[in-house]
Structures are given as C-alpha cells and as structure tokens.
Amino acid sequence: NAGVMQNPRHLVRRRGQEARLRCSPMKGHSHVYWYRQLPEEGLKFMVYLQKENIIDESGMPKERFSAEFPKEGPSILRIQQVVRGDSAAYFCASSLTDYNEQFFGPGTRLTVL
Amino acid sequence: AQSVTQLDSQVPVFEEAPVELRCNYSSSVSVYLFWYVQYPNQGLQLLLKYLSGSTLVESINGFEAEFNKSQTSFHLRKPSVHISDTAEYFCAVRDSGTYKYIFGTGTRLKVLA
Numbered sequence: 001n002a003g004v005m006q007n008p009r010h011l012v013r014r015r016g017q018e019a020r021l022r023c024s025p026m027k028g029h030s031h032v033y034w035y036r037q038l039p040e041e042g043l044k045f046m047v048y049l050q051k052e053n054i055i056d057e058s059g060m061p062k063e064r065f066s067a068e069f070p071k072e073g074p075s076i077l078r079i080q081q082v083v084r085g086d087s088a089a090y091f092c093a094s095s096l097t098d099y100n101e102q103f104f105g106p107g108t109r110l111t112v113l
Numbered sequence: 114a115q116s117v118t119q120l121d122s123q124v125p126v127f128e129e130a131p132v133e134l135r136c137n138y139s140s141s142v143s144v145y146l147f148w149y150v151q152y153p154n155q156g157l158q159l160l161l162k163y164l165s166g167s168t169l170v171e172s173i174n175g176f177e178a179e180f181n182k183s184q185t186s187f188h189l190r191k192p193s194v195h196i197s198d199t200a201e202y203f204c205a206v207r208d209s210g211t212y213k214y215i216f217g218t219g220t221r222l223k224v225l226a
Contacts (some may be wrong), residue, residue, distance in 0.1 A: 018193075041155075041219075042117075042205075043203070043214070044216070075153060091156065099209075099211075099212060101164075102214060103159075104157045106156030107155075
C-alpha cells in the first residue's frame with residue numbers, strides 16, 4: 001500500500017520561472033493538504049483541498065501561488081514567477097476524511113537560483 | 114490560536130545517555146499530539162502519536178512521550194540514545210474538530226560518540 005507520493009523530490013528553478021509540484025495521495029484518500037517548511041522553521045499549513053474543491057487556502061500567499069486537486073490525477077501546487085524566498089520544502093499530506101490523521105509525503109525541495 | 118513551542122533548538126547528547134525533547138502547546142480542551150522525525154534531506158516520519166487513552170505512548174525504536182494535560186506538554190524521551198537517532202524532531206498538535214496541524218520549530222538532536 002503506497003504512501004503519499006510527491007514529485008519531483010528536488011526542483012531547481014531560476015527566478016521568474018514556474019514551479020509545479022505534484023502530490024498523489026494515499027489510495028482511498030480524497031483530502032489533500034499542502035504545508036511549507038522554510039529553512040530553520042517548522043511546517044506551516046498552506047491549503048486544504050478535496051477533489052475539485054479548495055476548502056481552505058488561508059495559509060497560501062495571495063500572489064503567485066495556486067493549488068488544484070482535479071477529479072483525476074494528482075494535486076498540483078503551482079508557484080508562478082518564483083523568487084528566492086520561495087526556496088523551501090513543500091510537503092503534501094492526505095487523509096481519509098477531513099478530521100482523520102494526515103499522512104505526509106517525502107516532500108519536494110524547491111531551490112530558486 | 115493554537116501554538117506549539119519547542120524551546121530547545123539543538124540538543125547535543127552523548128551516545129547511550131538519556132534525552133528529553135520538550136514540547137508545550139498553548140491550550141485546548143481536546144487535542145491530538147504527534148512527534149515526527151526528519152533525517153537530513155528526507156521527509157517526515159511519524160514517530161508516535163497521542164489520540165486518546167493512555168497518556169504514555171511509545172514508539173518501536175525506544176522513544177516515548179507523555180501527554181500532560183495540566184502542563185499542556187508532550188515531551189519526548191529516550192533512556193539511551195544511539196548515533197542513528199541524530200535527526201530533527203518536530204512536535205505537532207491538532208485541535209480536535211480541526212484539520213490543521215500546528216508544528217513547532219523543531220529540535221535538532223545530535224548524538225555524540
């Protein structure tokens with residue numbers, strides 16, 4: 001039973017480029033959460049999605065960041081026109097229902113040059 | 114709002130010595146508590162969790178944590194550490210009835226030979 005999958009594991013972008021991070025939840029899970037870990041900090045909640053719906057994006061920067069979880073396929077976190085401050089580890093988690101335990105993926109480490 | 118404090122950013126300890134990593138959360142009537150371990154450049158691994166029942170929870174590799182409601186603490190302990198325990202440890206809290214995990218800033222455990 002595969003866990004939460006994230007790819008790529010490492011992503012390097014130059015300033016101004018777009019970054020697309022993918023997350024495949026555990027089998028049977030339809031709730032996905034994205035967290036960001038800045039250097040030397042703990043994880044911070046960004047957004048919570050269910051299939052085709054954004055439930056809570058209160059932790060996501062208003063500009064340049066967007067997330068989706070389509071009916072088919074993985075959840076995507078998109079960062080447009082990346083800046084150096086976007087360099088961080090981005091973790092995805094999934095759960096069976098909204099208040100069930102979340103299982104975390106291995107993360108994507110984004111480096112912006 | 115819920116918050117998590119891990120007072121010690123770094124804890125050096127000699128091999129086979131005991132260790133305690135402290136975690137305090139702000140307050141709540143009902144909370145779920147977690148400890149995660151993160152090895153360098155890797156994802157989060159759940160170490161142990163308290164959801165309900167016995168206030169003392171244990172992991173398979175010798176760690177234990179005790180939920181203390183009156184002191185709003187969930188300290189992590191191990192009676193004898195190994196070099197392989199060197200990693201960063203994150204405490205996380207989720208209020209029951211919510212889905213957001215609130216993470217502490219992490220404690221870097223360095224086990225010395």
